[in-house]
Amino acid sequence: MSSAAPEAVTRAADSLRALGRVGALVGVIAPLTVDELSTRLAWPTTGAADLLLADRYGSEAAVIDETGFHHLTSSTRTLEDVGDVGDVAIGTLEELWRRGVDSREVLLLIDGLSGLTHRSASVLGADVTTLQFNAGRESTPAGVVSVTGGSARLRQVLADQLRRRRRRSLPEVVARSGWSIVVKGFDVEHERVNEALLALANGYVGTSGATLAPNPSQHPWVLATGVYDEDGADTHLLTGPRVFELDGLDTGAGAGAGILQRVLDLRTGVLCELAEGEGGDVVSVRFASLAQPTTSVLRVRCPTGLRVGPALRPPADDSVHDQGRSGTALWIRVAASTGGIAAAATQRRTRGRGRGLVGTSTLDRVAVYASNSDTLPDPATTVDALDRAGSTGFDQLLGQHRRAWARRWEDADIVVEGDDELQLAIRFALFHLMASASxxxxxxxxxxxxxxxxYSGHVFWDADVFVLPFLAATHPASARAMLEYRLRRLPAAMNAARAAGRSGARFPWESARTGDDVTPTSARDRSGRIIPILTGQLEEHIVADVSWAACCYVDWSGDDEFALGPGRRILVETARYWASRIHLEPDDSAHINGVIGPDEYHERVDDNAYTNVMARWNLRRAAEADGIDGVDGDEQRHWLELADALVDGYDPDTGIYEQFAGFGRLEPLIIEEVAPRRPIAADLLLGAERVAGAQVIKQADVLLLHHLVPDEVVPGSLEPNLRFYEPRTAHGSSLSPATHASLLARARDFDKALEALRLAARMDLDDLTGSTAGGLHLATMGGLWQALAFGFAGLRPRAGMLHVDPVLPPSWSSLELRVRFRGSKVHLRVEHSYLSIHADRSTAVVVGGTPFSAGPGPLELRRQGPHWEPVT
Amino acid sequence: MSKVIAAVDSSAAMRPVLAMGRAVAVALGASLEVLHVVEDENEEVPAVAQATDAPMRTLSGEPIEVLSSVAAEEDVLAVVLGARDSSSGPHPAGHLAMILAGQTTKPLVVVPPGSHPPEQLHTALVAMKGTPGKARVLRRSIEISARAGLEIVVVHVQDEDSIPSFSDQVQHETEAYAQEFFARHLIGAPQMRLELRIGVPAVEVLRAIESTQAELVAVGWPQTDDPNRGAVAREILDRSPIPILLMAAT
Incomplete structure (x- = not known):
């Protein structure tokens, strides 16, 4: 609401507060200071949605939320910028967007003769519904509805808004370009893929995106992070009680009717479904609250006669331990071998009243989950939490949830101008990455x-090497939580090392609840043969990968407490492992024999370049650390000597690293020339035995070093190794395309880089692996972010400075990234000859090799030949 | 009670036809009836067939017409018949079965003359080539095999063009791939195992017969007028060492 008269604010205060209490986010613009506005409105800091305040001259703005009164600085415009009240309204809309509210959900009420100018009205556009009261004889701008009746009419409109809220109307989920995954109809064959694509998660609980209507082609599930059942190789994630289902709907799987559309709004993490039910449409919105991660919420508007069934249902795959009722709440517990999942849910259904709602009803269903990997949660606690969530109410929960997602996007969004399809795929990846880690x-x-x-929920190097960097650079708390997972299993890793006759810590290739290795030791391959699985025994680079992840987190976050404490323990124990694993030849050269590198086509190889160089990096990084308790100078010197003696297969004559000892003697088969296409699972095409004897590799191995530890490889060695290894790479691993996209970008081979980037971006959206139904390929998504951040933007944290070295493909007009670097919020915009870096605090950056200080405020640079110079 | 028909003549396949007819009848919980079609009224009923304890029916007429008529009887669950011991000439192996398969929707089990059917069937191989969509035509084979309590192995033969692009961790991918394959193309089908083979379909199916030690292989038979139809089924009929379940695929 914008008003030219301070008294109008006082008169509307009661109505506005009432709207706030039912969850409406209210903004008020008036010719008063924000302190005066706050006093007049007497906004409660608890039990009401946020209030935005702005001086109508644009000189100041503030917000009142559950944490109190806060002046806004970044969102306000200076007085000079403001031409009319419309400009202030536009600024308020921007703030609303930052809080997860789309402009198409905004009703702008302008009370006052000064009104909107035609210019600002056109900026507001058709998205915002704008009503202007007391417009007088001034002409009304296009798109604005002029309302007669003055202040009394304004209060009527506010009262009508309040009624709508109380009727529990459905929030509108807008399909917005670049932000919405839209699935039309119901495809029996593709439905399980859709369940994964449309999954809702909040780092704590994940729920499949299955339609509300059950169908035999679906396999809906609820997962709770870290809650596993059974032991050893059979360990798998337990499934929990389900909440997002209705009885009386028909997917019309045979007829293709029933489900009309599902829209996942990536911006706010809300899934909207439109279905055709008997007696009328069934429209629903649901979300797994990011603000209250144990809470899942569903609102449905449906025909009154629709049978909705119970609020909570048992899981499809696991059996119910016990269940009961407490008041209106149902609760169910599912037990794992240790721990389990409890859920309580309640629902309320009310008949629709008013225009267009007769014959309909609105169902609100709220569920609260509790999970624990060690003990079975108490249902009473869950029911209590459900009571609290229920009293918060749908609108408040939705508002909190949207705001939480908007905050996450503010630190993580990437904008590529010039490729709309890629843009959506990038946001799809970022959304699920953010949703998967608490x-x-x-x-x-x-x-x-x-x-x-x-993958039974097993934790691989995917998490440490591919997912964690994104979180370290955008939401460090999640990266820290991932490292906490490893830290709590450090004793198990040390036991594993001891059992193998080594020192330090040997992290498992596949990890679950205990931190013991849960990799199966045999499996049936696709041709039906039972084959031994050696990765658990031999894919030891995981040890250095975990250490690399810890350092990646430290380098991005600057978390000294972690670096000097638990992070150092990881670094030291992994270094100790390598020190005990390496053997010395009489010529004093150091070797690691009998391993599997990232290229898993070749097993039990000696001196795998990736393993050796990562081990070397691990030893050197640990040796650099000062003042480690229990580590003396001799041990650190020994680490350095071993690191220096460790062979890496580099041939200075060719500039090429040999992937492992003897790789050059294998059949010189170039998969690029013999395969009908790439990517291709070369082990299926040629047979595992043939591939093992040939220079055919599954994914980046040597090249991954240039991606992860570019300072550990010989300068200038990327191009010759890219030229040698890329044609020999089948890209049969879903991890391969993103890594190659990053490296090809660094090598400025843009056509190939974009081809690989798009492949990585579409991996799940197009189900390129045929396995998306089992879940999304998070590591590929993390790799996609790395390709954009490390590859195209050239971001690297080094020695407390953020290095930036952007390269932009000709088809893109710009690339924007948001990261957090050592506590600073950094926004980069890259154009072909221009770079701007906004940081909210002073941040040391190095651009193209030249140091600069960015922030607070923008740093603008222009490319001058190979250098970047400040824009004057 | 439903019955399985074992159609015998004086060919070398007669003994294995009777054995397979008995095994199929047991598996399906049906009775066995031996059928002898005589084209010449003076033709004698083979002694081996006479010696069986199953009821026997002798009918005269053109074999294909008689068999087609019998197969259409309501209580007939399946027909077991033999293949001639020759892969060339005007009546190559399975010639009669293929004509019959074009006329009936009942399952036909074609028994090679040199095969040795066990008393009890354990494993059935369901052969499939090409796009997964064709899995649907084999659904009945799978259901019949499941009803018989057999372990079912679906062999999906792909060519180079349809090889999966990615294969990450085999210990997780194989099962996931199979689960999704069945979920997409055979929703609600009984439990079975999927094996993926790359290469020439008939060759790979024959290899799979050997490696899985199946006692029955099911192949689809397209009921179209295309003279080139069923090339893979023909080759399997010609070369399979075990009985073949021919299922009409309309």
Missing amino acids: DAGEAAVGARGLTGTG
Whole structure:
């Protein structure tokens, strides 16, 4: 609401407060200071939604939320910028967007003769519904509805808004370009893929995006992070009680009717579904609250006669331990071998009243989950939490949830101008990455996160090397929680090292609840043969990968407490492992024999370049650390000597690293030339035995070093190794395209880089692996972010400075990234010859090799040949 | 009670036809009836067939017409018949079965003359080539095999063009791939195992017969007028060492 008269604010205060109490986010613009506005409105700091305040001259703005009164600085415009009240309204809309409210959900009420100018009205556009009261004889701008009746009419409009809220109207989920995943109809064959694509998670609980109507082609699930059942290789994520289902709907799987559309709004993490029910449409919105991660919420508007069924249902895959009722709440517990999942849910249904709502009803269903990997949660606690969530109410929960997502996007969004399809795919990836890791306690991020039951929820290097960097650079608390998962399993890793006759810590290739290795030791391959699985035994680079992840977190976050404490323990114990694993030849050269590198086509190889160089990096980084308790100078010197003696297969004549000892003697088969296409699973095409004897590799191995530890490889060695290894790479791993996209970008081979980038971006959206139904490929998504951040933007944290070295493909007009670097919020915009870096505090950056200080305020640079110079 | 028909003549396949007919009848919980079609009224009923304890029916007429008529009887669950011991000439192996398969929707089990059917069936191989969509035509084979309590192995033969692009961790991917394959193309089908083979379909199916030690292989038979139809099924009929379940695929 914008008013030219301070008294109008006083008169409307009661109505506005009432709207706030029912969850409406209210903004008020008036010719008063924000302190005066706050006093007149007497906004409660608890039990009401946020209030935005702005001086109508644009000189100041503030917000009142559950944490109190806060002046806004970043969102306000200077007095000179403001031409009319419309400009202030536009600024308020921007603030609303930052709080997860789309402009199409905004009703702008302008009370006052000064009104809007035609210019600002056109900026507001058709998105915002604008009513102007007391407009007098001035002409009304296009798109603005002039309302007669003055202040009394204004209060009527506010009262009508209040009625709508009390009727529990459905929030509108707008399909917005670049932000919405839209699935039309119902495809029996594709439905399980859709369940993964549309999954809702909040780092704590993940829920499949299945339609509300049950269908035999679906396999809806609920997962709770880190809650595993059974032991050893059979360990898998437990599934919990389900809440997002209705009885009386028909998906019309045979006829293709029933489900009309699902829209996942990536901006706010809300899934909207439109279905055709008997007696009328069934429209629903649901979300897994990011603000209150144990809470899942559903609102449905449906025909009164629709049978909705119970608020909570048992899982499809696991049996109910016990269940009961407490008041209106149902609760169910599912037990794992240790721990389990409890859920309580309640629902309320009310008949629709008023225009267009006769014959309909609105169902609100709220569920609260509790999970624990060690003990079975108490249902009473869950029911209590449900009471609290229920009293908060749908609108408040939705508002909090939207605001939480908007905050996450503010630190993580990436904008690519010039490729709309890629833009959406990038946001899709970022959304699921953000949703898959909690930011408190420990985060066990399995290969499919919380988007499916695939890979049994086991935690691989995918989490440490591919997912964690994104979180370290955008939401450090989640990266820290992922490291906490490793830290709590450090004793198990040390036991594993001891059992193998080594020192230090040997992290497992596949990890679950205990931190013991849960990699199966045999499996049936796709041709039906039972084959030994050696990765658990031999894919030891995971040890250095975990250490690399810890340092990645430290480098991005600047978390000295972690670096000097638990992070150092990881660094030291992994270094100790390598020191005990390396063997010395009589010529004093150091070797690591009998391993599997990231290229898993070749097993039990000696001196795998990736393993050796990562071990070397691990030893050197640990040796650099000062004042480590229990580590003396001799041990650190020994680490350095071993690191220096460790062979890495580099040939200075060719500039090429040999992937492992003897790789050059294998059959010189170039998969690029013999395969009908790439990517291709070369082991299926040629047979595992043939591939093992040939120079055919699954994914980046040597090249991954240039991506992860570019300072550990010989300068200038990227191009020759890219030229040698890329044609020999089948890209049969879903991790491969994103890594290659990053490196090809660094090598400025843009056509190939974009081809690889798009492949990574579409991996799940197009189900390129055929396995998306089991969950999304989080590591590919993390790799996609790395390709954009490390590859195209050239971001690297080094020695407390953020290095930036952007390269932009000709088809893109700009690339924007948001990261957090050592506590500073950094926004980069890259154009072909221009770079701007906004940081909210002083931040040391190095651009193209030249140091600058960015922030507070913008740093603008222009490319001058190979250098970047400040814009004057 | 439903019955399985074992159609015998004086060919070398007669003994294995009777054995397979008995095994199929047991598996399906049906009775066995031996059918002898005589084209010449003076033709004698083979002694081996006479010696069986199953009821026997002798009918005269053109074999394909008689068999087609019998197969259409309501209580007939399946027909078991033999293949001639020759892969060339005007009546190659399975010639009669293929004509019959074009006329009936009942399952036909074609028994090679040199095969040795066990008393009890354990494993059925369901062969499938090409796009997964064709899995639907084999659904009945799978259901019949499941009803018989057999372990079912679906062999999906792909060519180079349809090889999956990605294969990450085999210990997780194989099962996931199979689960999704069945979920997409055979929703609600009984439990079975999927094996993926790359290469020439008939060759790979024959290899799979050997490696899985199946006692029955099911292949689809397209009921179209295309003279080139069923090339893979023909080759399997010609070369399979075990009985073949021919299912009409309309």
